[in-house]
Amino acid sequence: MELTAEPVRSFEDFYRAEWPGLRRAVGFVVQDRELAGECVDEAMTRAYERWAQVSVMERPAGWVYRVAVNEARNRGRRHKVERDKQPRGSLAVVPGADSVADPAIAAAIARLPLDQRSAVVLRYYLDWSTEEMAEALGVATGTVKSRLHRALQRLERSLGRQA
């Protein structure tokens, strides 16, 4: 998929277009709705502060995503609740069962390491291309592919065990 530079747009337009998707994506990744809200707000605030630089990036949303997830990581570290270091097989925090679309897959996603979960959410929720993901995560495209591959393998295994 070819990366096309988006025309420079106003911060307001960008926010309206990208905020809901980013907010949910970060929520899926950090597994905490409130934390995701705070971190995306923080990232959006920083984007506004340096909008002249951010707006001319290929994918401003990728930048905001990365800042938000880093922020969540840092806060998690500060509060010693590193969700991606949960012991394998522990019950992941999944909100009330009836509010989850697919509890089995939600639990399997929650058990993934954060980097793999991030790759899964960006690909299957936000539908980003490998190149877009690589740029947003600041890693090589090969790294994105291998993270996705390993994530899917892991999901298959953990869903297979449940079945």
Added chain:
Amino acid sequence: MTTSIEARLRAHFAEQAARDDLGEPDPRAAVTRALAAPRPTEQGRGRHGRPGRPLRLAVVGGPAAARVHPGPRDRKQRRQLAGICVEEEAMGGAHERWDRLAPRGRPAGWVCREALDAARRRGHRVGGQGCPPAIVPGDGTVADPEIAAAIARLPLDQRSVVVLHFHLGWQALRRLESTLAEQA
């Protein structure tokens, strides 16, 4: 097998997103935070290589407040920068310029002075006298057109004292009065 997982992931995320009502995006929230929130990470330059206290600068005429780094040491250069910033601010321009500003002492008063200087300079550039003449629309958007017109006819220096005192609540008028009394 992988394809079915992919489909299941897509369906799960789409359904989950649909169930989570976030409300309307509100860009103003981020803008307000960016302008108002103190940022402990952006600090002034302390002495002897130590970090200084976080700096904030109130922008006259709006709710905006920006954090700033100490900018150029040269006084003239700082004033020029401030003038540019205030002009851009007035036109809804780039806030990041504030990063290079240097408030020393009383930033609000300093910014006000630079704003007026900038306005004066602009007035000079277009060949006007002091400041471009104020236009008072008579379409009901002005609360008191009579007093607005009277204010607009004041010389810039007198007008700025009136605005500082009655709009910003500064003690300028009293100080001016006492200065005048001393001179008399």
